[in-house]
Amino acid sequence: MSNNTQPYLQHHFANKEQQHEASKLGMWAFLVTEVLTFSGLFCAYVIFRNIYPATFQLCGDLLNTQLGLINTIVLITSSLTMALAIYYIQNDDRKKTIQCLAVTLLLAAVFMVIKYFEYTHKIHVGQLPTGEFFYPNLPESVGEGASKEMIRPGFYFSIYFMMTGLHGIHVLGGMAVIGAMMYNTHKGRYSSEYYTPIEVTGLFWHLVDLVWIFLFPLLYLIG
């Protein structure tokens, strides 16, 4: 077990297993901070939904559920291909690893293109955050009582754009890293002996999927 036979083993780790575990724990610590980053926006969502229930109900209906559903399927499938990429590198199949990563990257791009069409449509018709909102065809209420009134529709779209925007930035970041993983795999830097970077990238990508699993029903479905 000398270091000469394992050039990827850094000197401050006892063995590669410890090194692998330490890297993964570090990634989980980062994912914890990611969850807490998103939790601020989830908290804002819960508070404003509680204060303006009718606004969230009516504005939620304006979102295109079909596009949201397609994006959900796209993202879950990309999570599968990411998991498969790790399976193949564990089995030393670099070609299939690169193929799986490429499909993941492609699906991420599909997600972003759909997001782009959703955003441009909303900007065009004026379904925009507070201050910029000018969409004219909104009903005034969803029934009797003050809590059923439609007030401040911009609040909903402020939260919509912030949540999906921050999520979209994570998708773009993930795409960049997955691209780097493809390059490194192509260069033969990873094998079943050492694939920690791919596994850690996978963890990040699954977290992006996790956030969307909650965003989809909260924004698109519950009207």
Add this chain to the structure above:
Amino acid sequence: MSNQKHEHHIIPLSTYFKVFGALMVLTALTVITAQVDLGGWANIVLAMFIATIKASLVLMFFMHLYYDNKTNLIFFLGSVLFLIIFITFTLIDVDYRDKIYKEGAMSPQDDKSYKEYITKQPSPSSDH
């Protein structure tokens, strides 16, 4: 070094595909149940329940927490715990602050010492 072969648990492909299938079925379920008005908070509770099951599947199998060192799981559950504390306590504050003021318990309008506090510079010895 005798357990070299076991050090990285390789999860069989069939597990990944089963989990993927379950995620797709649950996605369909959440879309279908959202079309039905269950009344009150039932829709949002059900949707969040299904989302939590989906998230657990992703965490356990795609993210390997089911097979991993439990330290990773504890780290992650820590973030969930603080997420719950954050949202619950903010919600309690926003929802019930009005009621406390209405009952006069801590109303800034009625509280003399509070008025003194905001109108005058309080002396270091004043009790507010």
